[in-house]
Amino acid sequence: xxxxxxxxxxxxxxxxxxxxxxxxxxxxxxxxxxxxxxxxxxxxxxxxxxxxxxxxxxxxxxxxxxxxxxxxxxxxxxxxxxxxxxxxxxxxxxxxxxxxxxxxxxxxxxxxxxxxxxxxxxxxxxxxxxxxxxxxxxxxxxxxxxxxxxxxxxxxxxxxxxxxxxxxxxxxxxxxxxxxxxxxxxxxxxxxxxxxxxxxxxxxxxxxxxxxxxxxxxxxxxxxxxxxxxxxxxxxxxxxxxxxxxxxxxxxxxxxxxxxxxxxxxxxxxxxxxxxxxxxxxxxxxxxxxxxxxxxxxxxxxxxxxxxxxxxxxxxxxxxxxxxxxxxxxxxxxxxxxxxxxxxxxxxxxxxxxxxxxxxxxxxxxxxxxxxxxxxxxxxxxxxxxxxxxxxxxxxxxxxxxxxxxxxxxxxxxxxxxxxxxxxxxxxxxxxxxxxxxxxxxxxxxxxxxxxxxxxxxxxxxxxxxxxxxxxxxxxxxxxxxxxxxxxxxxxxxxxxxxxxxxxxxxxxxxxxxxxxxxxxxxxxxxxxxxxxxxxxxxxxxxxxxxxxxxxxxxxxxxxxxxxxxxxxxxxxxxxxxxxxxxxxxxxxxxxxxxxxxxxxxxxxxxxxxxxxxxxxxxxxxxxxxxxxxxxxxxxxxxxxxxxxxxxxxxxxxxxxxxxxxxxxxxxxxxxxxxxxxxxxxxxxxxxxxxxxxxxxxxxxxxxxxxxxxxxxxxxxxxxxxxxxxxxxxxxxxxxxxxxxxxxxxxxxxxxxxxxxxxxxxxxxxxxxxxxxxxxxxxxxxxxxxxxxxxxxxxxxxxxxxxxxxxxxxxxxxxxxxxxxxxxxxxxxxxxxxx
Ligand code: GLG
Numbered sequence: 001x002x003x004x005x006x007x008x009x010x011x012x013x014x015x016x017x018x019x020x021x022x023x024x025x026x027x028x029x030x031x032x033x034x035x036x037x038x039x040x041x042x043x044x045x046x047x048x049x050x051x052x053x054x055x056x057x058x059x060x061x062x063x064x065x066x067x068x069x070x071x072x073x074x075x076x077x078x079x080x081x082x083x084x085x086x087x088x089x090x091x092x093x094x095x096x097x098x099x100x101x102x103x104x105x106x107x108x109x110x111x112x113x114x115x116x117x118x119x120x121x122x123x124x125x126x127x128x129x130x131x132x133x134x135x136x137x138x139x140x141x142x143x144x145x146x147x148x149x150x151x152x153x154x155x156x157x158x159x160x161x162x163x164x165x166x167x168x169x170x171x172x173x174x175x176x177x178x179x180x181x182x183x184x185x186x187x188x189x190x191x192x193x194x195x196x197x198x199x200x201x202x203x204x205x206x207x208x209x210x211x212x213x214x215x216x217x218x219x220x221x222x223x224x225x226x227x228x229x230x231x232x233x234x235x236x237x238x239x240x241x242x243x244x245x246x247x248x249x250x251x252x253x254x255x256x257x258x259x260x261x262x263x264x265x266x267x268x269x270x271x272x273x274x275x276x277x278x279x280x281x282x283x284x285x286x287x288x289x290x291x292x293x294x295x296x297x298x299x300x301x302x303x304x305x306x307x308x309x310x311x312x313x314x315x316x317x318x319x320x321x322x323x324x325x326x327x328x329x330x331x332x333x334x335x336x337x338x339x340x341x342x343x344x345x346x347x348x349x350x351x352x353x354x355x356x357x358x359x360x361x362x363x364x365x366x367x368x369x370x371x372x373x374x375x376x377x378x379x380x381x382x383x384x385x386x387x388x389x390x391x392x393x394x395x396x397x398x399x400x401x402x403x404x405x406x407x408x409x410x411x412x413x414x415x416x417x418x419x420x421x422x423x424x425x426x427x428x429x430x431x432x433x434x435x436x437x438x439x440x441x442x443x444x445x446x447x448x449x450x451x452x453x454x455x456x457x458x459x460x461x462x463x464x465x466x467x468x469x470x471x472x473x474x475x476x477x478x479x480x481x482x483x484x485x486x487x488x489x490x491x492x493x494x495x496x497x498x499x500x501x502x503x504x505x506x507x508x509x510x511x512x513x514x515x516x517x518x519x520x521x522x523x524x525x526x527x528x529x530x531x532x533x534x535x536x537x538x539x540x541x542x543x544x545x546x547x548x549x550x551x552x553x554x555x556x557x558x559x560x561x562x563x564x565x566x567x568x569x570x571x572x573x574x575x576x577x578x579x580x581x582x583x584x585x586x587x588x589x590x591x592x593x594x595x596x597x598x599x600x601x602x603x604x605x606x607x608x609x610x611x612x613x614x615x616x617x618x619x620x621x622x623x624x625x626x627x628x629x630x631x632x633x634x635x636x637x638x639x640x641x642x643x644x645x646x647x648x649x650x651x652x653x654x655x656x657x658x659x660x661x662x663x664x665x666x667x668x669x670x671x672x673x674x675x676x677x678x679x680x681x682x683x684x685x686x687x688x689x690x691x692x693x694x695x696x697x698x699x700x701x702x703x704x705x706x707x708x709x710x711x712x713x714x715x716x717x718x719x720x721x722x723x724x725x726x727x728x729x730x731x732x733x734x735x736x737x738x739x740x741x742x743x744x745x746x747x748x749x750x751x752x753x754x755x756x757x758x759x760x761x762x763x764x765x766x767x768x769x770x771x772x773x774x775x776x777x778x779x780x781x782x783x784x785x786x787x788x789x790x791x792x793x794x795x796x797x798x799x800x801x802x803x804x805x806x807x808x809x810x811x812x813x814x815x816x817x818x819x820x821x822x823x824x825x826x827x828x829x830x831x832x833x834x835x
Pocket of ligand 1: 130131132133135284285370371448477665666667668669687
């Protein structure tokens with residue numbers, strides 16, 4: 001092999017050296033030669049870019065050596081297929097992984113700049129909606145840290161999740177032009193582009209061995225261009241690749257039109273192709289049956305599978321070993337078309353017979369389900385599907401036919417079961433049920449928390465569980481402590497490391513050593529001091545951005561997540577109104593001062609969620625301006641909640657609101673991030689809350705509300721929300737005040753849709769859980785007054801969160817599903833031969 005780094009490069013080269021003086025030189029060099037700016041005319045963004053390139057240079061050697069090792073050793077590889085990767089800013093995270101944070105900070109300061117300002121400058125890649133996309137990002141971080149050969153494949157959306165503004169209390173969506181000033185972390189690889197076919201029809205023919213074969217004649221072809229981003233492990237040499245696909249028009253495609261003189265038409269077609277990766281669908285927990293969305297899914301899946309096969313060629317491996325080479329995880333049903341796409345490649349392009357192709361396919365894929373909500377289960381109208389992917393539809397029919405034969409054998413004479421389990425939903429207009437295809441085409445199926453995995457088996461996937469019990473398993477979600485403690489809460493990280501060393505960053509169970517310090521009042525004081533300092537920072541930021549003064553000594557009660565009725569931000573709102581009403585009734589009432597903070601985006605087409613945002617802002621308007629309330633309650637809706645902002649929010653929370661209707665939140669991951677940073681949780685027995693409570697201890701968790709079982713029982717017995725309204729005076733007053741227009745300048749109609757939903761329907765049992773929630777909140781308020789006791793509880797939350805590292809989750813996937821061993825990457829010194 002050829003040297004990838006010339007022999008004559010000095011050990012302490014400007015592109016690799018890690019000392020303050022070299023970093024300064026490299027930074028100025030990049031400013032000059034890459035940004036083409038000198039300090040007098042450089043913008044903050046130029047400085048950010050110069051630093052980003054300086055850091056990127058320092059990880060290229062690991063990245064290329066990782067790639068080279070994978071090509072040479074051809075190790076078994078995890079492929080994480082996900083339509084969303086909600087990465088968050090790269091710069092800070094890479095500084096931490098490289099162990100360069102403090103050195104860079106000093107270098108930047110010596111140049112008269114401020115590292116925090118430059119970190120703030122980075123426009124984050126918001127290529128996801130919420131938990132599902134962020135989980136994918138945590139998982140690729142852990143895969144690299146654990147030195148596992150892995151590739152993340154996804155979509156390079158030109159516009160990620162919209163930016164949220166608030167106008168007159170309402171959400172307004174602004175396009176997210178995250179690429180407008182360039183992206184220093186990606187490398188385009190146009191030479192590795194691939195083609196993806198769409199539409200058209202199929203033909204049969206007999207090949208040279210007289211075998212019956214099918215050929216797909218597409219209507220159009222789109223080019224997929226890969227953009228690679230290095231994902232560096234923490235204190236590891238492994239730098240895996242996240243490969244995101246951008247759609248373009250193939251140069252040759254419009255030739256005919258071009259030759260006919262239709263130059264304009266030919267160029268116009270080009271934008272059609274590029275539309276495929278233009279924008280992320282902004283719906284969390286609900287799918288939109290739009291053709292473009294299906295095109296996105298097939299586009300990135302087809303590129304990724306072709307790419308994986310191409311890599312095998314480079315490794316001298318034949319395609320029949322595909323399942324030995326790759327463990328492919330389907331992150332929800334979004335990439336599930338991969339089951340049919342791999343079958344098509346193996347059957348039509350490589351000439352395998354059905355059984356062989358099916359064996360390879362089912363041994364390759366595993367499927368993670370992230371939700372039980374029916375509105376989130378993807379199904380594609382059959383006709384649309386067939387028009388876009390005619391050959392895949394034929395293959396799905398055949399998969400279904402063979403599958404239903406097996407069902408018939410295992411469960412004879414059960415017509416209804418066949419109807420329920422078929423991939424094709426024929427109850428009305430016909431649909432393809434993607435979750436069924438995923439279950440049939442995968443060897444493993446997992447939920448994302450214990451309760452969720454149990455409910456999958458009992459409810460939506462019950463038939464599949466009876467058919468294939470051995471496929472079902474659980475892997476409880478986790479989050480990366482690198483981004484969500486070390487980077488976001490350096491004060492806490494330093495305090496922990498000061499007491500127990502830094503082993504916890506890679507082995508989060510070591511946090512348990514903190515328990516030795518719980519009786520040390522000095523430690524408790526320092527711990528409380530960290531929280532106070534972080535809260536002061538956030539208060540300052542809120543004052544600067546919103547002109548609202550919040551008291552850092554008040555209890556910070558925070559709910560930050562997508563806005564959804566099942567997450568029940570409106571239950572939180574009813575509690576705020578209740579406290580307000582109590583204070584109005586008795587202005588001398590002695591309550592614990594609280595600051596309620598909310599953050600979260602609503603899907604643009606989800607009216608009720610948008611009305612909840614307006615509700616919170618309307619309550620804030622009244623509460624924050626009422627002189628009777630001064631110093632006791634504040635309410636702020638923080639706009640444009642994203643990863644960057646989340647990193648500031650989690651460390652500042654005293655109380656974390658995890659109040660979904662039991663049985664609805666598959667796992668939650670924000671719940672973990674809050675608790676790791678010392679927030680106490682008020683929560684229902686839902687998703688991962690249950691496991692968090694088990695770990696931290698029931699005495700360090702504020703539990704309220706109905707259980708998932710009780711929710712079902714109550715609904716079955718005929719739930720009447722009005723009864724709760726009639727019989728609870730505080731609830732009645734809260735609702736009546738909303739109804740009277742008290743919080744909407746006299747407009748009694750404004751919140752009517754929300755109130756009607758609560759009073760007549762209340763699918764999410766807000767009124768049923770209200771009393772229990774308010775009673776629990778009263779206990780929270782009391783507990784906060786004993787600050788030393790609160791601090792002990794807070795320390796124990798941090799101490800006992802080891803389980804919720806994404807490293808643990810990834811180890812479980814490796815052991816239960818992927819069976820991929822780690823590969824150590826050697827990084828030769830720069831002066832040695834790098835051949
Ligand atoms: C889903 C679920 C969350 C879950 C996340 C990651 O709603 O409960 O934590 O995936 O598994 N749409 C989501 O965010």
